[in-house]
Amino acid sequence: MRYFNLLFRSFSGLLLAILILLSFPAFAQGDLFDSDEIIDVKMQFSVKDIRKDTNDSTFVDEIIWLKDSEGNWEEIPVELRVRGNFRLTNCYYPPLRMKIKKKNREGTIFEENKSLKVVFPCSRAKNADSYVAKEFMAYQIFEEVSEYTFQTRMMRITFINEDDRKQEEIELLGFLLEDDDDVADRFDGEILEGKKILGSLMEPLPSVRHDYFQMLIGNTDFSSLFRHNSKILLLPEERLIPLAYDFDMTGLVNPPYAQVSNLVDIEKVTDRLYRGFCRERDVFDEVRTEFLEKEGRIMEIASDYESYLSPAEYRETSRFLGDFFDILRNDKAFENQIVSACRSY
Structure with a gap:
């Protein structure tokens, strides 16, 4: 009898667990960004x-x-x-x-x-999805190099x-x-609106990570001062953080409609230009090391979206990302194209 009582209780517990699971929706509540599944x-x-x-x-x-x-x-x-x-x-x-x-x-x-x-997608062209995939890829790469x-x-x-x-x-x-x-709430902060704030006033490490990322994807189409494709996150203790978005007009995505602003001295979006503000040298060096350590992971992220691209597009994407890491590895190129190219105003 004791055996049957134990068996009954076990069966009842299993049945209860099944009923609880079945009572939940097929998509768990509030998990929109908790999964990478399409x-x-x-x-x-x-x-x-x-x-x-x-x-x-x-x-x-x-x-x-x-x-x-x-x-x-x-x-x-x-x-x-x-x-x-x-x-x-x-x-x-x-x-x-x-x-x-x-x-x-x-x-x-x-x-x-x-x-x-x-x-x-921007257009109805057959390959329009590939540009969406590359822009989405940029967001995933940014998550790898910055918490904000x-x-x-x-x-x-x-x-x-x-x-x-x-x-x-x-x-x-x-x-x-x-x-x-929602992003402000995640960090117990707020998005500043209607204020012009120089990039040099923002937190050094998050800002330089942001600026290296923008150079990695070949983006010059942003301005924190004029709130163009950039938000400013105000954190406790008056900490200011740049929040980047809208990465279609970049060398990484390189869509047919890509244009270069007449405010920057490059001819096409695939030409890299560092647009970050000048910081202490040790900040540049620290973020340089961080990015080089994450090179393998960043290239893995790019490979996750290979199926959305043609073979030629994927080769070009890999080459374009790799060229940035070549700059970081080369002391002279790093000095000339990043450290000495930073903006003082």
Whole structure:
């Protein structure tokens, strides 16, 4: 009898555990950025209408569908609007901001994400997804070299454009980008708005890591002073940290629409230029060592996205990243292209 009582209690415990597991949604709550697994999303709207009917303050009601781990499509009401500057004007698919009301995100992977940025391919070209993959790659590399970053999650988007007569489903690659307020909350800080702050006033080590990263990906299209593709995170004890985002106009991504600002002395985005402010020499040397130690991991991250690129694109991506580490390894090149090239104002 004692044996059967033990067996019954064991079976009851197992049954209870199974019932508890089954009571959870297929996507655990609040885990949007806790996984690297690509998520499947369906979206349907008119590209023309969303451009015409929305702006920085006006959203429209839409529906997205999220595929759970069991292959079921979950309907989620959302609000969408266009955002951005260059891509909004020059790309076929506009970048979007998505808001989700609390009652609609409860029990979903969006549990903790009221607002998110949505990145689409720029064009309808066959290779447009490869540029999205390379930009997403840049965010992953930044997470490897700095703790102060925006979190991202890649999406496979099944999209129906209501402007198309046939309204056929097409598959796009995209990703979600963490909201400004959410990244500030993660670090118990705030995003400074409306203030011009010189880069030289920011924390030395995080700033130089940021600046080396920008040179690594070949980015000159940013300015912390003028809040261009950069946010400033104010941490406790008045610590100022640069937060980088929007990496499409870089040598790493090198899209067909890439342009070089007339404020910098390079001819194309694949020409590297260090735009960081001058710091104590030991800071430059410390971050140099950090990056060289992480070279292998950074190249591994690039290889994670090889399947999204053509063989020629992947070779060029690997070569471009490798060239930066060649600069770091060469004392003369490091001195000339980084230490002596830093900005004093």
